[in-house]
Amino acid sequence: MSVTLTFDAARRKTYRESGYWGDASLGDYWRQTARAVPDKIAVVDNHGASWTYAALDYAASRLANWLLSQGIQPGDRVAFQLPGWCEFTLIYLACLKTGAVSVPLLPAWREAELVWVLNKCQAKIFFAPTVFKQNRPVDLILPLQNQLRHLTHIVGVDKLAPATTALALSQIIDRSEPLQSDINIHGDELAAVLFTSGTEGMPKGVMLTHNNILASERAYCARLNLTWQDVFLMPAPLGHATGFLHGVTAPFLIGARSVLLDIFTPEACLTLLAQQRCTCMSGATPFIYDLLCAVEQQPADLSSLRFFLCGGTIIPKKVARDCQQRGIKLLSIYGSTESSPHSMVNLGDSTSRMMNTDGYAATGVEIKIVDEDRNTLPAGHEGEEASRGPNVFMGYLDEPELTARALDNEGWYYSGDLCRMDEDGYIKITGRKKDIIIRGGKNISSREVEDILLQHPRIHDACVVAMPDERL
Numbered sequence: 001m002s003v004t005l006t007f008d009a010a011r012r013k014t015y016r017e018s019g020y021w022g023d024a025s026l027g028d029y030w031r032q033t034a035r036a037v038p039d040k041i042a043v044v045d046n047h048g049a050s051w052t053y054a055a056l057d058y059a060a061s062r063l064a065n066w067l068l069s070q071g072i073q074p075g076d077r078v079a080f081q082l083p084g085w086c087e088f089t090l091i092y093l094a095c096l097k098t099g100a101v102s103v104p105l106l107p108a109w110r111e112a113e114l115v116w117v118l119n120k121c122q123a124k125i126f127f128a129p130t131v132f133k134q135n136r137p138v139d140l141i142l143p144l145q146n147q148l149r150h151l152t153h154i155v156g157v158d159k160l161a162p163a164t165t166a167l168a169l170s171q172i173i174d175r176s177e178p179l180q181s182d183i184n185i186h187g188d189e190l191a192a193v194l195f196t197s198g199t200e201g202m203p204k205g206v207m208l209t210h211n212n213i214l215a216s217e218r219a220y221c222a223r224l225n226l227t228w229q230d231v232f233l234m235p236a237p238l239g240h241a242t243g244f245l246h247g248v249t250a251p252f253l254i255g256a257r258s259v260l261l262d263i264f265t266p267e268a269c270l271t272l273l274a275q276q277r278c279t280c281m282s283g284a285t286p287f288i289y290d291l292l293c294a295v296e297q298q299p300a301d302l303s304s305l306r307f308f309l310c311g312g313t314i315i316p317k318k319v320a321r322d323c324q325q326r327g328i329k330l331l332s333i334y335g336s337t338e339s340s341p342h343s344m345v346n347l348g349d350s351t352s353r354m355m356n357t358d359g360y361a362a363t364g365v366e367i368k369i370v371d372e373d374r375n376t377l378p379a380g381h382e383g384e385e386a387s388r389g390p391n392v393f394m395g396y397l398d399e400p401e402l403t404a405r406a407l408d409n410e411g412w413y414y415s416g417d418l419c420r421m422d423e424d425g426y427i428k429i430t431g432r433k434k435d436i437i438i439r440g441g442k443n444i445s446s447r448e449v450e451d452i453l454l455q456h457p458r459i460h461d462a463c464v465v466a467m468p469d470e471r472l
Contacts, residue, residue, distance in 0.1 A: 007188065007394075011411045020364045021211040025185040026059070027096035029214070029253050030057075036044060037255045042089070043248075045260040046272055047159065049086040053255075058087075060093035061178035063169075064306065067098050067207065069176075070153060072124060074099025074183055075190065079426040081105040081114070081239070083132055084260035087157050087169065088238050090247050092125055101181040102192040103205075106239040107132060111140065115147050116202045121193050122150040127169065130160040133263065138166050189213040193397055194241055196337045205397030206241075206337045210301060215390035216340060217250040223344050224331075226280065228255035231304075233278035235264045235287050241337040242311070246282050266294035274301045274449035282309035288330065292322045307331050307347070316454045320352035320355045334358035334429055338393045338447070339413045343367060343427055357426040365389030369421050374414070384432055385419035388412045 003415045017023040038054035051059070053306045072078065082088040088104070095102045103121050105114070107129075118126060125150075128137040132206045138156040142165060145151060156163030158170050191210040195203035220226075234247025238260070251258040261269060269291060272278065281287075288308050295302070307329035315332060323330040331354060335341035345359040353359075361367045368376050369383040377383045395403035407413050418431040431446065446464040453462040 008411055012188075013448075015211070015215070015364070015390040018364065018390075022187050023215075024187050024190055025096070025189065025210040026213060026249065027093075027099075027182055027185060027210075030096055031182065033252055033255045033292060034048065037161055040228075041257050042252065043086045043258040043260065044276060045084060045086050046262060046268055047085070049159075051086055051090075053252075056090060058178060059173050060090055060097060061182075062098035062173045062176040063090060063094035065179040066172050066176040067094055067100060067125065067370060067459060068179070069229055070125065072098055072100050074185060075101060077101045077103050077123040077193065078125045078127075079103040079105055079118055079120045079121065080127035081107060081109065081137060082127065082157060083107045083262035084238055084243070084247075085129075085157070085159055085235060085262055086260065087159060088260070089252075089258065092248060096185075097131065097179055097182040099185045099189070101190050104192070104194065104239040104244050105143060106195075106237055107137070108237075111144060113145055113203065114141060117205075118151060121195075121205055121414060123148075124150055125153045125155065126151055127155045127157055129160065130156040130158050130163050130166075130168075136241060138163065142166065169366075179331055185210065187214065190394075192244070194239075194244060194337050204399060207394045207397055212391055212393060213245065213249060214253070215364060216362075217245055217253055219364060219391070220246060220341055220344070221254055223251055223346065223362060224280070225308070225347055226250070226254060226256065230254075230280055230306075231257045231259060231276050231278045233259045233261070233269070233276070233281040234283075235261045235269055235281070236283040241335075241340045242282060245340060246309075251317070264290075266290045270300040270302075271293060273305065277304040279304055279306045280309065281305060282311070282333070283309075283468050285310055285313055288323065289316070289319050292319065292326075295326070295345060302326060303327065309344075310337065311341070313314050314392050315355065315357075318457050324351065330354065332358045334427065336413075336415060339365075339387045339391060339415070340388070342387045342389060353426060357422075357428050360425040360427065361372075361387075361390070362389070365391065367421065367425070367427060368412075369427075370414070370418055374408075379423045382418055382420050385415045385417045385427065385429065386412045387415070403431045 034053040034057040042053045042056050044050040045215040078095050080091045152442050158168045181203050187210045193205040195205050206399045210370050232251045236243045309331045310332040331345050333341050334343040342362050342365040343359040345354050366388045368386050371383050392413045417429050419427050419429050421427045450462045450463045
């Protein structure tokens with residue numbers, strides 16, 4: 001299945017002339033890196049798997065050849081519901097080699113979400129573990145095949161147990177010859193569909209081109225001064241934008257190492273961090289909170305960690321202070337699957353900036369704050385955050401009305417997040433438009449109340465909800 005992507009001519013011209021968009025695909029960047037550092041470790045996971053760039057490229061070429069033999073063509077969707085395993089990267093690279101569109105799915109999804117998403121994206125091939133968390137994900141999908149209109153093959157990723165009911169990934173790789181030549185794909189083609197868990201019913205498919213992802217991750221690496229010497233530790237699910245973009249894609253763009261964790265526990269994370277000498281880590285605040293609590297109970301070696309990049313929610317003051325005391329730079333990042341990431345602090349920013357803002361616009365990105373009529377507001381005023389840049393998605397898959405509400409004709413994506421911007425362009429997310437409680441005619445941000453509660457050292461988490469009142 002092919003999707004026609006609509007590009008604003010002026011936007012496309014500007015991004016190409018500025019060097020943010022080009023002809024090259026993610027696959028071109030992968031090949032360049034694999035040739036430059038073939039013997040360097042590309043990815044490891046907590047099950048002891050370790051692949052060099054050359055070995056991973058060879059295995060991905062074998063899988064890519066099999067995909068082509070099964071009729072996969074450029075633009076076809078390949079879905080994979082895998083945790084943080086090296087095999088995730090392997091399947092992703094095979095898609096890049098064939099021009100197939102990667103559709104990574106969350107391991108937590110069950111029958112209802114899987115049927116919806118696989119039909120929505122018209123996936124032809126589906127990969128899932130034979131065993132994970134004492135469940136058999138690949139067997140979950142087998143009885144549902146009659147509901148999956150486009151699916152032709154189900155492949156069991158036999159990392160932890162043999163595949164007895166489906167094709168085995170290991171056998172496919174062992175029995176396939178390597179692809180002689182990768183399929184040439186243009187940077188404007190669709191690279192991935194990432195499904196958001198959203199707040200409006202079933203997940204929405206966010207369409208990202210190769211150019212979108214390249215612009216996003218090059219800006220990410222540049223802002224954080226990341227190089228081939230860095231070691232990325234990713235505890236977040238790879239089906240989320242954080243894991244897919246920052247945990248898997250960004251490392252191979254610069255020839256760095258990706259360290260993956262399938263089930264987060266503070267102990268497992270600290271062990272990997274020390275063993276692999278990880279230099280950077282990203283995720284939501286619960287990850288760093290749990291790590292700090294574990295270190296208080298049992299000292300651990302955090303000396304290699306340059307920074308922890310935090311996004312998705314407010315950073316509690318206690319967490320920020322504890323990181324500061326341990327010499328860990330806690331950096332704030334802001335973005336969404338539709339525009340990820342587009343605001344980050346700088347490594348050289350003051351402690352106050354790092355603790356009290358969500359950074360400023362990434363290279364090539366514009367940010368504005370607008371009122372209900374989408375008029376731009378001056379600095380200091382609260383309104384809806386909007387962003388425009390080469391990273392911004394191309395729309396929601398087969399959802400033109402949803403796309404039109406979120407993405408205007410000039411390329412601005414309206415996030416639905418409430419925000420303030422200061423005179424220097426630094427922003428602070430203050431809540432969601434839908435999180436407003438109206439009390440006696442006055443608008444109250446539930447996020448603002450939650451932020452105040454979270455400043456108390458004995459409050460770990462807080463959620464403020466509205467209640468009906470006869471008078472108010």
